[in-house]
Amino acid sequence: MATTTDSAAPAKPASALGEFWYYFSVNRGAVVGLTVFVVLLIFAAFAPVLAPYAPDAQFRDALLKPPIWDAAADPRFILGTDPVGRDMLSRLIHGARFSLFIGFFVVLGALIVGVTLGVLAGYFRGWVDVVVMRVMDIILAFPPLLLALVLVAILGPGLFNAMIAIALVLQPHFARLVRAAVMAEKNREYVTAAKLSGAGHFRLMLVTILPNCLGPLIVQATLSFSNAILEAAALGFLGMGAQPPTPEWGTMLATAREFIIKAPWVVTFPGLAILVTVLAINLIGDGLRDALDPKLKRS
Amino acid sequence: MLTYILRKLALLVPTILGISICAFAFVRVLPGDPILAMAGQHGVTPERYEILKEQFGYNLPIWQQYFNYLGSVLTGDFGISLATKRPVINEFMTLFPATVELALFAMLLAIAIGIPAGIFAAVKRGSWFDQLTMGVALTGYSMPIFWWGLLLIIFFSGYLGWTPVSGRIALNFFLKPITGFMLIDTVLYGNWPAFVSALRHLILPAVALGTIPLAVIARQTRSAMLEVLGEDYVRTARAKGLPPGRVVNVHALRNALIPVVTTIGLQVGLLMGGAILTETIFTWPGIGKWMIDSISKRDYVVVQSGLLIIALIVMAVNLAVDLLYALINPRIRVQ
Amino acid sequence: MSLLEIRNLSVAFDTSMGLFKAVDGIDIAVEAREVLAIVGESGSGKSVAMLATMGLLPDSATVTADRMSFEGRDLLAMSGSQKRRIIGKEIAMIFQEPIASLNPCFTVGFQIGEVLHQHLGLTGRAARQRSIELLELVGIRDAADKLGAFPHQMSGGQCQRVMIAMAISCNPKLLIADEPTTALDVTIQKQILDLLVQLQAETGMGLIMITHDMGVVAETADRVIVQYQGHKMEEADVLSLFENPQSNYTRALLSALPENAVGDRLPTVSDMLFEPAPGVRP
Numbered sequence: 001m002a003t004t005t006d007s008a009a010p011a012k013p014a015s016a017l018g019e020f021w022y023y024f025s026v027n028r029g030a031v032v033g034l035t036v037f038v039v040l041l042i043f044a045a046f047a048p049v050l051a052p053y054a055p056d057a058q059f060r061d062a063l064l065k066p067p068i069w070d071a072a073a074d075p076r077f078i079l080g081t082d083p084v085g086r087d088m089l090s091r092l093i094h095g096a097r098f099s100l101f102i103g104f105f106v107v108l109g110a111l112i113v114g115v116t117l118g119v120l121a122g123y124f125r126g127w128v129d130v131v132v133m134r135v136m137d138i139i140l141a142f143p144p145l146l147l148a149l150v151l152v153a154i155l156g157p158g159l160f161n162a163m164i165a166i167a168l169v170l171q172p173h174f175a176r177l178v179r180a181a182v183m184a185e186k187n188r189e190y191v192t193a194a195k196l197s198g199a200g201h202f203r204l205m206l207v208t209i210l211p212n213c214l215g216p217l218i219v220q221a222t223l224s225f226s227n228a229i230l231e232a233a234a235l236g237f238l239g240m241g242a243q244p245p246t247p248e249w250g251t252m253l254a255t256a257r258e259f260i261i262k263a264p265w266v267v268t269f270p271g272l273a274i275l276v277t278v279l280a281i282n283l284i285g286d287g288l289r290d291a292l293d294p295k296l297k298r299s
Numbered sequence: 300m301l302t303y304i305l306r307k308l309a310l311l312v313p314t315i316l317g318i319s320i321c322a323f324a325f326v327r328v329l330p331g332d333p334i335l336a337m338a339g340q341h342g343v344t345p346e347r348y349e350i351l352k353e354q355f356g357y358n359l360p361i362w363q364q365y366f367n368y369l370g371s372v373l374t375g376d377f378g379i380s381l382a383t384k385r386p387v388i389n390e391f392m393t394l395f396p397a398t399v400e401l402a403l404f405a406m407l408l409a410i411a412i413g414i415p416a417g418i419f420a421a422v423k424r425g426s427w428f429d430q431l432t433m434g435v436a437l438t439g440y441s442m443p444i445f446w447w448g449l450l451l452i453i454f455f456s457g458y459l460g461w462t463p464v465s466g467r468i469a470l471n472f473f474l475k476p477i478t479g480f481m482l483i484d485t486v487l488y489g490n491w492p493a494f495v496s497a498l499r500h501l502i503l504p505a506v507a508l509g510t511i512p513l514a515v516i517a518r519q520t521r522s523a524m525l526e527v528l529g530e531d532y533v534r535t536a537r538a539k540g541l542p543p544g545r546v547v548n549v550h551a552l553r554n555a556l557i558p559v560v561t562t563i564g565l566q567v568g569l570l571m572g573g574a575i576l577t578e579t580i581f582t583w584p585g586i587g588k589w590m591i592d593s594i595s596k597r598d599y600v601v602v603q604s605g606l607l608i609i610a611l612i613v614m615a616v617n618l619a620v621d622l623l624y625a626l627i628n629p630r631i632r633v634q
Numbered sequence: 635m636s637l638l639e640i641r642n643l644s645v646a647f648d649t650s651m652g653l654f655k656a657v658d659g660i661d662i663a664v665e666a667r668e669v670l671a672i673v674g675e676s677g678s679g680k681s682v683a684m685l686a687t688m689g690l691l692p693d694s695a696t697v698t699a700d701r702m703s704f705e706g707r708d709l710l711a712m713s714g715s716q717k718r719r720i721i722g723k724e725i726a727m728i729f730q731e732p733i734a735s736l737n738p739c740f741t742v743g744f745q746i747g748e749v750l751h752q753h754l755g756l757t758g759r760a761a762r763q764r765s766i767e768l769l770e771l772v773g774i775r776d777a778a779d780k781l782g783a784f785p786h787q788m789s790g791g792q793c794q795r796v797m798i799a800m801a802i803s804c805n806p807k808l809l810i811a812d813e814p815t816t817a818l819d820v821t822i823q824k825q826i827l828d829l830l831v832q833l834q835a836e837t838g839m840g841l842i843m844i845t846h847d848m849g850v851v852a853e854t855a856d857r858v859i860v861q862y863q864g865h866k867m868e869e870a871d872v873l874s875l876f877e878n879p880q881s882n883y884t885r886a887l888l889s890a891l892p893e894n895a896v897g898d899r900l901p902t903v904s905d906m907l908f909e910p911a912p913g914v915r916p
Contacts, residue, residue, distance in 0.1 A: 138317040141610040141617075145572030146590060150606065153594050154328050226441065233443050234576055238591060253446060260449050261457045268453075271446030278441040286437075531734040537690055538729075539749050539800065540722030543714075553739045629739055629784045 023291035030287020036280035044096040051090035055247040059085040064263050080265045091247040092273050098248040099229050106228035107221050109167035114174025119205050122182030136172040144169045152240045159242035162235045170224045177220055181213035215292040222285035226278040233274050249274050322606040323365050326599045377604035382596050387604045396479025398585030402570050405509030413513045417520025439514030444573050448507035448580040462503045465582035469496040504581040508573050512566040519562045523555035557628050564620025568613045637840045638664040641701035645686050648694040656682040658864040669841045671855035679864040680844045684810050723753040726801035730813040732793035736785035742796050743781030753804045768799040791822035808840040860884050
């Protein structure tokens with residue numbers, strides 16, 4: 001018996017994906033975040049085409065030029081140049097490639113390792129669980145940045161090693177999450193039913209249980225994405241991440257530090273880029289959380 | 300309650316051992332030869348090399364080295380810093396109060412502003428204040444902390460000239476530390492200008508460090524309050540004719556604070572990472588800066604012991620938070 | 635003069651799907667010493683009407699009425715603080731989930747003491763004394779010990795007794811009980827109902843019993859209002875209602891009772907070819 005209502009609110013679509021999108025799109029912030037993220041993806045994908053200059057092209061005649069709205073600006077360089085004469089805008093656009101790549105790579109790595117460990121621990125329990133959880137506890141006992149620093153010191157500075165270090169530091173969150181979800185789902189009737197029909201461990205873990213733990217996992221993935229970008233930028237800033245002249249936003253801030261008074265734009269813009277990116281992802285994350293569990297819809 | 304504490308402590312022992320093994324192993328795996336690093340510029344002759352090797356126990360099997368290390372740690376000997384040639388524990392005790400002062404002040408700011416903001420945003424849900432606060436909070440924890448610190452310096456130190464750029468206190472004040480906490484020491488000495496100087500030095504790094512905890516606490520408080528405000532017992536409180544202030548700040552808040560306390564505890568652990576960056580930017584002489592300097596200088600002894608001590612502190616704080624949680628949640632406390 | 639007089643009460647909620655009218659033009663009146671039962675299905679708006687009277691609805695609710703007065707005093711015109719002097723003191727309410735209705739972080743003694751302090755100004759030993767008295771009145775043994783207990787340490791029945799103790803602590807003239815026994819075991823249900831009836835008889839307060847259980851209506855009520863989807867379907871004294879129901883809906887409700895079943899299939903309300911009044915959603 002359908003109730004008629006006064007407003008012209010659209011009926012909620014029947015499919016799961018449609019319903020998900022409905023709740024997601026109601027959250028304006030999330031849609032803005034998604035739009036910004038897509039723009040960033042485009043910048044990253046087409047950086048060589050979109051950037052006015054090459055990121056490491058040095059213009060000796062235009063060192064430390066301010067952005068276009070300043071009187072002393074050089075009209076060739078909209079956002080100014082850095083201390084060795086490289087175009088800020090081009091470096092920022094190319095930097096998007098690095099940040100997004102870092103995010104995807106780290107999350108993928110942390111996801112694979114963390115989910116595997118979490119599923120094994122939650123499913124088999126016993127000593128597997130104890131060992132895995134103790135190791136996770138140990139990793140989580142160290143402040144994440146410090147641990148990443150030590151790992152990078154061991155492996156050697158560089159973007160790739162930084163990404164591995166960060167992935168290692170972030171994966172306990174996934175492991176714990178998945179373990180808790182698997183333990184909760186393991187005793188449900190549908191799992192017992194699958195077991196009775198002869199499903200083996202592997203199939204039970206991957207096909208039966210795991211798909212039902214996806215909600216919190218997706219939210220955690222977006223959180224880790226933004227964390228990864230921030231941590232990589234921090235490592236770059238400390239000189240342990242991407243090395244100069246790589247146009248990674250954090251690394252750009254490291255070399256800019258001495259110019260904060262003289263040429264603040266060299267410091268402002270890379271940080272702003274990080275902020276916008278992370279903010280967009282966090283907005284998406286909020287939207288995902290609300291959409292994946294409408295019962296929890298709060299903000 | 301006592302069994303709860305003991306159980307938690309018992310679970311910690313293997314973790315602590317694991318941490319010590321990790322700290323020990325990390326340093327052994329760091330590239331470079333520690334003996335050569337210790338020898339410094341002038342290098343060593345092969346004979347001297349062997350002597351040093353034996354002196355520091357590097358010729359022993361690895362597991363024996365570990366147990367020796369464990370033994371010395373348990374007696375409070377964390378080794379001698381390669382860079383400064385002073386006992387690590389002494390260095391630590393000098394620098395630790397600086398970090399604690401910074402972290403405490405940052406946390407205080409975060410709690411004092413974050414919780415009331417979260418409460419108000421929840422009570423006035425959907426209002427401009429709510430949206431503004433949550434927007435600011437979201438921005439707050441999306442920012443790279445080192446960039447934020449630099450921006451603060453550009454504006455407050457560079458543009459306005461209100462705050463200094465580095466250090467804990469102006470160089471013309473020389474005070475022998477009593478507690479190690481600059482704010483307290485200057486008061487104990489009765490030196491008002493020194494106190495003001497210490498405060499001016501502390502405020503900017505504390506704001507930088509405290510921004511992320513503030514944002515997280517504000518959001519968490521708001522969401523906890525929203526959940527609690529919809530509960531039956533809040534309705535009962537209103538039905539009893541209690542004033543709205545009491546309903547929110549006594550009945551609702553008391554319950555909402557339970558998850559918020561856990562959040563605060565977690566933030567303390569993350570604060571250490573933030574301290575590394577903040578201390579670097581503001582040249583704040585704390586253990587964060589100490590650690591990163593030691594890593595780049597390959598001061599193995601410091602890195603090894605520093606890792607261990609910091610991890611132990613984080614664990615201690617987490618344990619304290621667990622206990623506090625059990626204390627304020629009657630459902631666990633009274634079983 | 636009626637104890638509580640409500641005329642043409644409407645409550646509308648602002649939802650994401652538009653405006654939802656939970657209560658539509660209801661009249662309710664309760665006299666002193668009277669037990670009024672408001673009976674209806676879930677969603678009939680019976681709780682909402684009383685919550686509106688108490689001022690316990692969220693901000694998304696719009697309450698309109700021609701008249702809403704308590705002992706002749708206009709509730710609609712009162713300020714928040716004026717109303718708070720009446721709510722909890724002269725009009726009290728107890729709810730459906732007793733354990734959830736008590737604050738888990740505070741002891742029973744604290745929560746009872748609050749009402750005593752707020753409305754009667756009692757503190758310290760006097761408050762403690764009175765709290766023990768009240769707990770004994772509602773049938774809790776070891777009342778002094780129970781003062782220091784937390785809600786999660788007590789059973790549902792005990793928590794509901796505590797709620798009743800808090801409600802009657804200031805000798806209210808009207809007690810509203812919103813499905814007080816629905817969440818309790820059957821044996822405890824009877825005890826709580828007996829307690830409510832006994833207290834009502836002793837103190838002479840008005841009692842509004844909101845329920846979906848016709849058995850409770852038969853046991854406790856003097857007069858009955860039957861509600862359906864925000865509308866009043868029928869109002870009669872309890873005997874007339876059961877013996878000679880006027881409204882189709884009431885007849886359908888009574889026929890749906892398992893006790894009244896004839897044959898091997900339970901009739902439902904829609905079975906009775908129930909035609910809703912115009913304007914009421916089917």
